[in-house]
Amino acid sequence: MTALVFLGLLLSLPSMGCLKNDILRLNIKKEPHLDPNTVCKTYPELSQTQYDLCRKYPDVTASAIQGVQIGIHECQHQLRSHRWNCSSLERKNKNPHASPLLKRGFKETAFAYAISAAGVTHQVSKACSLGKLKSCGCDMSVYGVNRDFEWGGCSHNVDFGEQYAKRFMDSKEMARDIHSRINLHNNRAGRLAVIHNVQKQCKCHGMSGSCELKTCWKAAPNFREVGDLLKRKFQAATKIHIGNAASGRLIKQNGRRPRQSDLLYYQRSPSFCEPNNRLDSPGTTGRLCNKSSDGVDNCGTLCCGRGYNILKVRRSERCNCKFYWCCYVECQTCTYNEWVTVCK
Template sequence: MKGNRRRRVSSDGAHWIPFVEKVTWPLLMLAVFFAAETGATSIGTWMNLGLQGLDVLHNPQAYLLGAQPLCSRLSGLSRGQTKLCYLYQDHMAHVARGARLGIHECQWQFTNRRWNCSTVDDSSVFGPMLSIGSREAAFAHAISAAGVVHTVSRGCRDGQLANCGCSQTARPRTLRRDWIWGGCGDNVEYGYRFTEGFVDVRERELNHPRGTRAQARKLMNLHNNEAGRRAVIRKIRVTCKCHGVSGSCSLVTCWQQLAPFREVGDYLKDKYDGATEVKINHRNKLQIRNPRYNLPTAEDLIYIDESPDYCVSNEKTGSLGTEGRVCNRTSLSTDGCNLMCCGRGYNTHKTTVKERCKCKFHWCCYVECKTCHYVLDIQSCK
């Protein structure tokens, strides 16, 4: 599952980032086959499934006789992903939920940043920003892959997928002997492997000249996809429940359970803050740009391009700028007006807020509240 990482040092002292050895399994073999057969991907990204409102499980129209096949109607999929979609149609609702989960978590994590993970109304999801190999793109790939692992693993546990069921992971050695290892755990093993095959095939379809920036971006995306998948595994936990008469806890059953996705988002946000800049070398490998820094592991995020200036609007880079963004004049953090407004200053205007207040419980049985009006000062960037 974790793969073997070998640290190698070249003759000129550069540190190479070795590629993580993958788990061989049927879906990954199919993905590689499709990549060899196609050779090109469609415009957009599979993350667009998260914005399409796709829910196959509650969409019987998708299976009507004579209707256009479901997978051919999904924008953003590459050719290999479309073929995998035909083989695993019942998985696609979970892929869509995973993409949506990743987008929402990204927007929550970056609410108070200059780049706030805003989306656009096309199949690229994040607009031109995603075409830049920045640390923001690294986070977007990682959190989206993590979202799919999370939803597919949970779908297996809930019996919603034909190819998998409850987790079959081995009993932890640290578990007490008198506790039962059972229940129906989240099948993160299957979720990891399916996501690896489905998400990575998009990159593996592309055949770029060796040593080019396009090849570097391909390796960057593959690395960050893996980092996102491993983040879910890193945060998995063992959950136990007591059984017995009158809460005696005479029997304890334990199983494998996913952590709340917010913990995965927090973990990847830390990886974003410590992301490592890399470049491609003459051996077609990614190499850290500054040899004084530590070699990133398979769980770290990497990037090849500096982030664009998110202070001003720029259609070319996809930056929306921070003009008009709400800020906090008393904060010294990223939501503070000094940082958010990039030194341009801010405007202050008053707004009236209505809230329920002075609530009282009356016997029996209702709550009576008054409506209070508050005048607040709101700051927004110039």
């Protein structure tokens, strides 16, 4: 690929400087009055159960949809150096779960399901505590007695977030086949990645910043920490023995039952080297690689043995993205002039 061809490809790409809510097509900076039709009829390919939930709780569903977007962004960050990097899941006005790849049983499928479910849990939990939703508020629970501080503030309502994520995400898995059962498991693993890592945050009260009185509350973990945890789960994902699945139990190939927090898959992943429309996989031609890396982003691995070109390019990419309730994303555009190695 010549430098002119590569620059031509860059110019032909859609602008990524400012991404609003691509699914709901809401181009707003203020919290809208959420008409159920705006949310439920715009978000594509809802199941009937999801649509009914959306009609009843449009504000919660809007937060859930934003949680899916946050999950896909985190998926792109965590797998940015891999041959399949989640980029095909973020298409304008598209439900990421409609991707053909998510109909398969790959490790990458497991990660996408888990990170999406985690995103919904995380976002709905936070929206509750911000007073954005009619159906929930702060979690006012007291987590035991402690002499060093008092429970107060406004804890993130992780219980409500987990329950709604389960109802909204699991309702698409109506079949009882191996694929649906593994999707349900991976959805739960994603929710658990948030629930099991809830953190205590505290604030001091007193004269001149002293800590005469300290109040604490529970908060969902930073989502990057959730992504890091699920990435480790992805790297250690467990293959399920299909022959045992018909018995109603998911069994690992070594005969043991997986843990609830494990990510599961049942099909060997393809190479993802070449474009494959059946899997909605773009291949790796044109991807930036690192010729000095020992990781999966090295040019030998990422370029699948096709080689690479060294080019000087002016590159623009989305950066410093911020998510706003409800339901959009604003990003800056960062531009770089640099020498890059690009897969042939």
